[in-house]
Amino acid sequence: YGGAKHPLLYQKIPVKLSCDQGRGIGDSIQIDLVEHCGQSAEGPFLSTVSITDIGSGWWEGEPVMTKGMWGIQRALGCAQYRFPFPWKEIHTDNGTEFINDVIWRYAQRNKLDFSRSRPYAKNDNCFVEQKNGTHVRKIVGHYRYDTRTEYEILKELYRTDLRLYKNFFQPIIPLVSKERIGGHIKRKYGEPKTPYQRIMEDETISQDIKDRLTAIYQDLNPAQLKRNVKRNQDLLYRAYCKKHSRVQNKIKK
Numbered sequence: 001y002g003g004a005k006h007p008l009l010y011q012k013i014p015v016k017l018s019c020d021q022g023r024g025i026g027d028s029i030q031i032d033l034v035e036h037c038g039q040s041a042e043g044p045f046l047s048t049v050s051i052t053d054i055g056s057g058w059w060e061g062e063p064v065m066t067k068g069m070w071g072i073q074r075a076l077g078c079a080q081y082r083f084p085f086p087w088k089e090i091h092t093d094n095g096t097e098f099i100n101d102v103i104w105r106y107a108q109r110n111k112l113d114f115s116r117s118r119p120y121a122k123n124d125n126c127f128v129e130q131k132n133g134t135h136v137r138k139i140v141g142h143y144r145y146d147t148r149t150e151y152e153i154l155k156e157l158y159r160t161d162l163r164l165y166k167n168f169f170q171p172i173i174p175l176v177s178k179e180r181i182g183g184h185i186k187r188k189y190g191e192p193k194t195p196y197q198r199i200m201e202d203e204t205i206s207q208d209i210k211d212r213l214t215a216i217y218q219d220l221n222p223a224q225l226k227r228n229v230k231r232n233q234d235l236l237y238r239a240y241c242k243k244h245s246r247v248q249n250k251i252k253k
Helices: 007-012 069-082 101-109 122-140 148-159 161-169 195-201 207-218 222-252
Strands: 029-035 047-053 059-064 089-092 113-116 175-181 184-189
Touching (some): 007 101, 029 122, 047 069, 059 069, 059 148, 059 161, 089 122, 101 113, 122 148, 122 161, 122 222, 148 161, 161 222, 195 207
Parallel strands (some): 029 089, 089 113
Antiparallel strands (some): 047 059
16 A cells, blocks of 8 residues: 555654644644544555644545555645645654655655654654544544545545534644643643634734635634534445445345
8 A cells, every 4th residue: 555665765754753843833734544444454445634734723634545655645735735824844654655755755846844753652743643533533433434435425524514614613722831740740721712713813824815714714604514514424424334234235145
């Protein structure tokens, strides 16, 4: 799928801890892959390329039919196009679906810095790991998705209502500081704001970008977006049940 490991690329792509990654909007884009394999990783199945900006919390998702490097590149291109601001750096884990010549050249063409996490250190990619739970698993569950119908439903869900609802209407509470006092950890959190609000308040973001986002925001109905998300969730579950029913019938025969 992702290709063999490329030792030279692992040397070229620097390791960055979470604290080393930029906090400005667009400075560091964390990327991860969420697999929809159910209880078995055998055979082809769908995955979600999950992408978030550390500075604003803006999130985009894109489904892929396999973990092949060309599919991952297309997913990154689609998601990057939907982001309202430019990227400066991408940060991934050490999976070969990301650390390969195709994604390396993608970063070079788009003039993006490229960093990676330490092996087996999920905290280095913690911002997107959190979104994997709240924006992917809580929405589409832990079932196995492996059909074209399920792919099309996921694509519709990610590219329209879910991204609009999460980015424009769901606040994020940022962790400002963390201090160990004896055997306890004291955490201090900032004011909850949506990614849209954080972008609008950032002085480095151009007025043109803010005007475009405001125009989108004024046309949105959060209640309708939530209903549309629920409708796609129901469609996805029905597609899964229909597929599962066909499989069970074949087994009985």
